[in-house]
Amino acid sequence: MTESNYPPGPRSTLKRAPERGCYDRPTVHAILDEGLVGHVGFVVKGQPFVIPTSYVRIDDVLYLHGSPASRMMRELRKGVPVCVTVTHLDGVVLARSALHHSMNYRSVVVFGTARRVDDRAEKARILEALVEQVAPGRSADVRPGSPDEVAFTRVLAVPIEEASAKMRTGPPSDEEADLALPVWAGVIPLQLQAGKPIPDERNPPTQQAPSYVTGYRRGAIPPPE
């Protein structure tokens, strides 16, 4: 972590709209850390697969977990190249012409090669971090994985070899000639928002919801106003 940028390589160098991209570690990490689900790409006999999966980042490594029965876990354990993409939608951009319609978003594309995590202590630490990724503060309240549960669960590490962030913010980019059109143009902000928590009906009657539940929100970066 001595370098503040991920090295742009042939896979991560942005071909299109490079002004929207960056390789800056804090930016990449902030986008990854806000996410709940990444889209994991891998190849089986030339066929691409893209599977939504929860993950957690620790330093410069993404960790995934799953069942031994899943195709993704079976394939990634072989040490194949992986691409993990995390995307946050921040707004619908309504322009005055059809082809300037766009989305405001922040995304990160990570390239790496998965390796198995077999050490029990390391696995237990990662499984705890995966719970914290979903709800910070939660892991202290729940029963940790038993030795059998930890042993049964497959954990993979994807060291971030290359990564790039890409984003769009702000108003529509219209042609000058279109600005006079009598059309409403602008942005509809979007955000993944938490609704009212639904307690499990088997909870003890007096069980109060903790603050990480009642105040649940995603996003270290505030959404565009």
Next chain:
Amino acid sequence: MTESNYPPGPRSTLKRAPERGCYDRPTVHAILDEGLVGHVGFVVKGQPFVIPTSYVRIDDVLYLHGSPASRMMRELRKGVPVCVTVTHLDGVVLARSALHHSMNYRSVVVFGTARRVDDRAEKARILEALVEQVAPGRSADVRPGSPDEVAFTRVLAVPIEEASAKMRTGPPSDEEADLALPVWAGVIPLQLQAGKPIPDERNPPTQQAPSYVTGYRRGAIPPPE
């Protein structure tokens, strides 16, 4: 469209938790139609790429568009195998034990092979549909693509050869022995919500926002309450 199910093939057959999956056309279509961005997977020299992209479904075909300069458009025009995955996050599932934490979600994985769309009338129809996918009703209000704009924009068709939907709903699935733990368990519903529209400062002063802006929402399927 005489069959109501997509044929499950070797790529789309669910290996893990098959009870959470289905190949039913209306279910697959509803999940696709609610989405704003899909994650498109393709392979270049053995390396997977996963790129977030807007899309629209018409009948049994997904359409993508982009700049001739983008890597994705250049690669997909070659007629390579593609996987497009669309995911909606519906909730965080907080269980009483770490390893039963989960997400409520609906996702679709589509497999197909991209083909170029070069016919100008077909391209224009698809570009209009792409605007409608983002904001139904919008295309009638905006300047359509000029012949040059349409000619410059690359459009790809991905016929849905195989597709599967997968979802999880409902409360946590805890071990019987954990039900007595003094832990709040339940679901925090999540939904992509629209905020207050931000008019472009170059709008005419009296320009009113249309109802598809002021009432913007995603989702034909109501979110879990």
